[in-house]
Amino acid sequence: MKDFEHIMSVWQAQPANDQLSVDEALKQVKKGISGLSRKLLWGIIAMIVALIDSIVVLFFFVFQSWVTYVGLFIIVMTILLYVIMMIRDYRIIRKRDITISPGEYLQNLKEYQKNRAKLYGRLYYTYVMLLSTGMTLYFIEVLKDASLAGKIVVYTLTISWFLICTFYLKQRIEKNEQEKINLIVDRLERLKGQFLM
Amino acid sequence: MAKEELFKKVFEANSKKIFHLCYGYTGDDDAANDLMQETFMKVWQNLDKFRNQAMISTWIYRIAVNTCLTYLRSEKRQAKDEITPLLAETKQEEFSEKNEQVALLYKCISKLEESERIIITMVLDELPYPEIADISGISEGNLRVKIHRIKQKLTELYNHYERL
DSSP: OOOHHHHHHHHHTSOOOOOOOHHHHHHHHHHHHHHHHHHHHHHHHHHHHHHHHHHHHHHHSOOSOHHHHHHHHHHHHHHHHHHHHHHHHHHHHHHOOTTSOHHHHHHHHHHHHHHHHHHHHHHHHHHHHHHHHHHHHHHHHHTTTSOHHHHHHHHHHHHHHHHHIIIIIHHHHHHHHHHHHHHHHHHHHHHHHHHOO | OOHHHHHHHHHHHHHHHHHHHHHHHHOOHHHHHHHHHHHHHHHHHHGGGOOSSSOHHHHHHHHHHHHHHTOOOOHHHHHHHTSOHHHHHHSSSOOOHHHHHHHHHHHHHHTSOHHHHHHHHHHHTTOOHHHHHHHHTOOHHHHHHHHHHHHHHHHHHHHHHHHO
16 A cells, blocks of 8 residues: 555656757747747738738729629628737737636636637628628629629529528537537636636 | 746746646646647746746746646547556556556546646645645645645555556
């Protein structure tokens, strides 16, 4: 029958792992940070490029109908909304204080996840709907001179996309997101409970 | 002191214990290395905010604990966890009794609850109780009771698995 002292001696006698050198650690840390920022940066850059494209079309292309301008304006606003959300999320994550006590940290994380789920659930639907509306309005004039077959293809695809989003994707995404969030929240709740005694 | 110098000093003084904490939490060598790297990445990012308001080791431990707690195991990792990592790693090496005992100890730690794993690795690394209380945010009185229970639980687990 071994006692805790024995466990202590086993622990202290454990072979040292191949310790990373300080310089190597510093290199990895810097690389890790730049990798993370780069990934986020590319996401934001891609969205900004799409935004600039839409703005260029909106301001430098001449269209006959005001409906086309309304469509483009909706597209620009939707992309802008998405970029703002990306930056907002990035700022919240950056601002989070990781040095607070575990109980508080887990509580913050739980609230963030819940808010994000609520916001994104609503926002995703709005995003798809706005983008589809903008594109439909834009296509009315752009496809004016297109062949009948071309018009049918584009409109069928757009209407199908609307229907898929409304009756299939929305529920599916909401259900998946909700299940994922519930799992995370349950886990955070259980962990938080362990630190509040 | 320059940021890089401070980081190096902090890394040298704390990396071994932080690795123990991460290894005790995950029971997986690769995951422990990932978590340690993530911890020190956050240390680097937050180093400017640290103004000696507390002991730096307490500050780093809190980052490590929060990083561990929010670590989600991937399915691949979970499958790998089925084998006690140190056992798997040392399979091809000469099986010394010491290695076996250490592997057994990590296996027993992996059977504890998350908070218990974190607390016991700090106890085993001989951190003073007030510091553990500060890191975990648990009052010192409650922590003493909790540590007493965890020690008992771990000793029972160790003796149980040793007999198998």
